[in-house]
Amino acid sequence: MAKFPSVAWFDAVRDIYNTDDELRGAGSGTCNCTLGVQVGREFFQLTFEGFECSAAEKITKGKLDDCDFYLHMPAKDWRTMLSNIRQNGHATYNQTLNTLDLDRPEGLSTSTHNDQYREDMFFRYNQTLQFFFNASARINTTY
Amino acid sequence: MASKRDAKRVRPALTLSKEDLEVEVPEPRLNWMNQWREWGVRVKPGPKGLTLGSLNVGIYGEIPTQWLDRSRNPRGAIGATGTPPVAIQLRDKVDLWAPCAADLYEEAIQRRWAPATDVDWSQLHPLPDDIERAICQVCTELCQYAIIDVELITSWQHQMAYGYHEVKQFLATTSLDATRRHEAFRKRALSNGGGLGYEGPCQVSRLLLESRGGWTETVTGLVLIRGLFTQVMIRYLNRFAYSGVERKIYECVTQDLARLLTYGLEHLKFALAHAPDKLGSIASTLFIGFRSLSRDLRDPVLREALAIIFGGGIAGARTEGMYVVYEMLDEFAAEFMQASKYLRLPVTEEQLPTILRKDTRKMPGDE
Numbered sequence: 059m060a061k062f063p064s065v066a067w068f069d070a071v072r073d074i075y076n077t078d079d080e081l082r083g084a085g086s087g088t089c090n091c092t093l094g095v096q097v098g099r100e101f102f103q104l105t106f107e108g109f110e111c112s113a114a115e116k117i118t119k120g121k122l123d124d125c126d127f128y129l130h131m132p133a134k135d136w137r138t139m140l141s142n143i144r145q146n147g148h149a150t151y152n153q154t155l156n157t158l159d160l161d162r163p164e165g166l167s168t169s170t171h172n173d174q175y176r177e178d179m180f181f182r183y184n185q186t187l188q189f190f191f192n193a194s195a196r197i198n199t200t201y
Numbered sequence: 202m203a204s205k206r207d208a209k210r211v212r213p214a215l216t217l218s219k220e221d222l223e224v225e226v227p228e229p230r231l232n233w234m235n236q237w238r239e240w241g242v243r244v245k246p247g248p249k250g251l252t253l254g255s256l257n258v259g260i261y262g263e264i265p266t267q268w269l270d271r272s273r274n275p276r277g278a279i280g281a282t283g284t285p286p287v288a289i290q291l292r293d294k295v296d297l298w299a300p301c302a303a304d305l306y307e308e309a310i311q312r313r314w315a316p317a318t319d320v321d322w323s324q325l326h327p328l329p330d331d332i333e334r335a336i337c338q339v340c341t342e343l344c345q346y347a348i349i350d351v352e353l354i355t356s357w358q359h360q361m362a363y364g365y366h367e368v369k370q371f372l373a374t375t376s377l378d379a380t381r382r383h384e385a386f387r388k389r390a391l392s393n394g395g396g397l398g399y400e401g402p403c404q405v406s407r408l409l410l411e412s413r414g415g416w417t418e419t420v421t422g423l424v425l426i427r428g429l430f431t432q433v434m435i436r437y438l439n440r441f442a443y444s445g446v447e448r449k450i451y452e453c454v455t456q457d458l459a460r461l462l463t464y465g466l467e468h469l470k471f472a473l474a475h476a477p478d479k480l481g482s483i484a485s486t487l488f489i490g491f492r493s494l495s496r497d498l499r500d501p502v503l504r505e506a507l508a509i510i511f512g513g514g515i516a517g518a519r520t521e522g523m524y525v526v527y528e529m530l531d532e533f534a535a536e537f538m539q540a541s542k543y544l545r546l547p548v549t550e551e552q553l554p555t556i557l558r559k560d561t562r563k564m565p566g567d568e
Contacts, residue, residue, distance in 0.1 A: 085314035085453035088307075090249065107248060154448075156455070157440045160532065174543040175301065175467060181432070181459035182308065185452050 059198040062140060063097040063133075067199065068104060068114035074193040076110045081189040089186040091179045094121075094128025097136050101128075104190075106183070111190060126176040127169045131158070137201055140194055148192040155180075155188050236279055253367060254303035266475075268292045268364030276364045290360040295475045297416050299467035302367040305460050309374035314453045316385040324445040325393045332443065335509035338398035339438065340390035342503055343382065346431055349406045350379035350461075353423060357416050371464060378457040385450045402500040404493035417472045417479055418486045424465025425540060426490040432458045433533040434507070437525065441511050469544050484546065495554040498530075530557055 060067040075081055089106040094117070103125060105113040122128050131139070135158075142153040152161060159166035159180070167180040180187070239260045247255055257264070261277040271286035291297050299305075328336070354376050361369050390397050405427050412419040432455065439451035472479050498504065504526055509515055511529075512522020534550070534557040541548040555561040 083314075084319035084449075085312060085456060087312035088249065108250075152440075154439070156436055156452070160436060160440055172543070174540065175463060178459055178463050178466075182456055182463065184455055184459075185312075188452070 059200055061200045062136065063095070063100050063102060065102070065114050065116055067194075067197075068095075068102060070197045071190065071194045072104075072111045072114060074196050075190050078193065081186075081193065082109050085185045086189055087186070089183045091126045091176075091183055092124060093187070094125030096122070096128055096130035098133040106186065123170045125169070126179050127167050129155070129166050130164075130168060131162070131166065133201075135162075139191070140199055143192055143195045144199065147195045149188060155184060155191070238277060238279060249307065252303065252307050253370065254307070257303075264294065264298075265364060266294045268294075268362035270362070270364065273363050276366060288360070289362050291357075291416055292362045292364075294365065295472050295479075297361055297365055297368050297468065298471050299368065299464050300471065301467050302365075302371040302464060305464055306367065306371040306374060309371065309378065309457075309460055312456060314381075316381060316388055316450065319453070320385070320388075320446055320449045322388075322392060322446055326444060327394065328443055329514055331509055331515045332513070333393060333395045334398070335506040336393075336443070336447070337390045337395035338502060338506040339510065340386040341398040342401040343386040343431070343435075344390070344397070345401055345403070345406070346427065347379045347383035347386070349409060349427075350423070351376050351383070353409050353419065354379070356410075357419065361416070368464075371460075375457075375461045375464070378461065382454055382457065385454065389447065389450060398506075399502050401503060402497050404496040405490065408490060408493045412486070415482065417469065418482050420465045420468055421483050421486040422490045424462055424469070425487060425537060426494055428458060428462050428465060429536055429540065430494065430533050432462060433529060433536055437507075437529045437532075438510065441525070443510075466540060466543065473544060480546070484548075487546070487548065491554045491557075495556050498556050527559075527562070530562075531559060533557065 060070045088108045090108070091106050093104045093106065095102040095104065101117045101119055101122060103113075103115050103117045103121060104111055117124075139149065139153045139158065143149050149155070151157065155166060167177070169177045242259060242261065244251065244256055244258060256262075264276075268289075269292070270280050271289055271292075272280055272284045273287060274280040327333075354372050358369055358372055358376075361372075363369070387397075405422070409419065409422050409427060412422060435451050435454050435458065439448060439455065442448040442451060469483065473483070504523075505518065507529070508518035508522030508526050510522070511525035512518040512520065534553055537553070537557075538548070538550060550558065
């Protein structure tokens with residue numbers, strides 16, 4: 059059982075993601091980016107290297123500058139997404155990263171630097187990122 | 202130095218006849234063996250493996266601003282003399298380069314997928330006739346876009362100098378991506394009781410295929426108009442997918458298209474930074490491109506098919522469905538403006554065609 063959001067929660071998801079070969083093929087594969095996650099007023103950084111998510115750490119808002127892009131939502135919206143994943147084994151319909159990015163007026167993925175090359179990694183690695191969050195279906199999450 | 206193990210690999214001596222032995226064999230000259238521009242290179246794999254970009258060391262990493270060699274000489278090799286020149290049109294780095302090409306090539310190779318086996322086709326289920334027909338119509342047009350991409354990209358590849366092999370190799374992956382796109386959408390159209398529909402009006406396609414002036418201008422149309430529009434459409438189709446089959450295809454295609462868009466944007470950025478006078482031809486291409494896109498969008502077939510998909514059938518197409526189509530066009534306009542800002546193109550929203558502007562948009566059939 060791990061509390062979201064926390065480094066322990068991201069580490070628990072990383073453990074599943076890094077050891078499941080099924081999450082590495084079929085359009086996924088290697089991924090090299092630094093992803094920021096904003097949950098309300100808390101900030102985290104995930105490092106993806108090759109086939110693994112190699113690190114998760116808590117960061118300050120200022121460190122978002124180092125992220126290629128970051129996903130931002132209020133805590134209640136993250137909870138809705140993760141509950142949907144837990145219930146279905148994967149994100150469905152209006153709770154996929156793609157749909158959330160389209161549906162939310164402020165989008166889901168953004169950056170502090172406006173470097174489109176780095177921002178577009180959200181689309182280039184979308185399958186990997188979705189697989190990563192889908193892996194959270196296999197852990198008991200508390201809030 | 203050869204090891205004992207290597208020695209075992211040498212083919213055993215042939216048993217030669219007396220006649221064979223009498224044939225005079227010249228002594229090998231081996232004078233090619235000491236001819237290298239740089240020898241002793243030992244590139245080591247990094248955390249991402251032995252990547253294409255990591256080979257750019259020493260003279261092999263010298264990427265000139267102009268490639269004068271009109272042969273098929275690989276960069277870093279010693280060119281043959283007296284070779285008839287190859288008709289290579291693009292010999293200036295500014296005409297094709299994007300610094301990310303080698304990385305995108307590796308990404309394309311490593312993140313590949315196969316529609317035959319990576320899509321769980323058993324998840325398909327019968328759909329109402331109007332929705333199935335609409336999906337098949339959209340698949341038909343997406344197949345057509347993919348065919349155009351293949352034809353377009355391959356028609357330029359042989360005109361690119363071998364000195365910029367990173368770009369040529371990456372573009373080869375985009376051709377494969379496009380063929381895979383064609384395969385996936387054709388399979389979807391022909392696997393659930395439907396079939397192929399109407400060919401689209403093709404104004405943008407014609408513009409792209411007839412673009413012979415320069416690769417940079419072709420990329421402008423291919424990426425900022427056709428590519429970006431297709432990407433946004435695929436993302437909306439994903440949002441309203443009717444099965445895991447479609448969702449998987451759209452997710453993978455989004456990634457494939459994103460690499461092409463990234464190359465295009467980074468090439469345009471490089472070109473504008475090193476040849477600011479290209480701004481005029483890029484702006485003209487956009488102007489003509491948007492005019493073509495407007496004509497394509499005024500054709501009701503794609504618009505109505507999308508509205509049926511987004512609205513859950515013919516009944517919902519006129520209200521909810523068409524509203525989402527407009528929202529999709531707004532999203533495309535926003536993405537285009539963001540890309541223009543990134544490239545510092547002097548484009549304002551007022552210059553966009555009326556069909557892409559909320560305040561002026563009127564579509565045939567609007568009240």
